[in-house]
Amino acid sequence: MDVKKYVRDVKDFPKEGIIFKDITPVLSNPEVFKFVIDGMIEDIKDWNFDTIIGPEARGFIFAAPLAYKMGKKFVPVRKPGKLPYKKISASYDLEYGSATLEMHIDAIEKGERVIIVDDVLATGGTTAAIVELVKKAGGIVEGVYNFAELSFLNPREKLNDIKVGSLIEY
Ligand SMILES: O=P(O)(O)OC[C@H]1O[C@H](OP(=O)(O)OP(=O)(O)O)[C@H](O)[C@@H]1O
Numbered sequence: 001m002d003v004k005k006y007v008r009d010v011k012d013f014p015k016e017g018i019i020f021k022d023i024t025p026v027l028s029n030p031e032v033f034k035f036v037i038d039g040m041i042e043d044i045k046d047w048n049f050d051t052i053i054g055p056e057a058r059g060f061i062f063a064a065p066l067a068y069k070m071g072k073k074f075v076p077v078r079k080p081g082k083l084p085y086k087k088i089s090a091s092y093d094l095e096y097g098s099a100t101l102e103m104h105i106d107a108i109e110k111g112e113r114v115i116i117v118d119d120v121l122a123t124g125g126t127t128a129a130i131v132e133l134v135k136k137a138g139g140i141v142e143g144v145y146n147f148a149e150l151s152f153l154n155p156r157e158k159l160n161d162i163k164v165g166s167l168i169e170y
């Protein structure tokens with residue numbers, strides 16, 4: 001299946017000069033969404049991890065079904081002020097601005113192996129910030145896996161020697 005047919009380019013959103021990859025046509029077609037989730041699982045089935053971290057908001061859409069189907073623990077990383085308990089935080093730049101992400105202080109145990117799952121890997125800023133959070137908590141990043149990767153923005157440069165995979169690449 002040509003999954004890219006279901007990703008819509010929206011010019012100048014949310015800022016002039018950005019071509020936004022709109023995933024809603026993937027989500028509105030149950031057959032395509034199933035193909036995508038199953039394909040993502042197939043790609044990472046041999047990775048060695050206990051836990052999937054998903055960043056708010058679009059990361060949740062892919063990370064949670066993967067955690068459910070693979071029988072793994074799910075950890076949400078959220079925008080500031082959303083998590084109720086004690087938190088650790090990291091700030092970062094992304095394609096269209098800068099932001100802070102938070103994770104519960106007890107979300108990950110020392111030595112726990114985690115992967116980070118998101119919809120789009122663009123500059124890599126979001127993922128690099130989550131790697132920092134996992135390291136602060138004493139966890140080990142097994143790898144990073146995305147629905148779509150914007151390789152023309154060179155996100156892997158920010159992620160050094162971390163294993164990176166993506167279902168589709170631009
Ligand atoms: O690689 P980067 O340059 O960091 O960009 C990728 C991030 O940007 C988007 O999230 P956004 O912060 O727009 O939030 P949303 O999921 O709530 O829409 C996307 O879902 C990724 O998490």
Ligand SMILES: Nc1ncnc2[nH]cnc12
Binds near residue numbers: 120
């Ligand atoms: N161009 C883009 N499209 C969709 N999500 C993004 N997150 C960062 N850059 C993006």
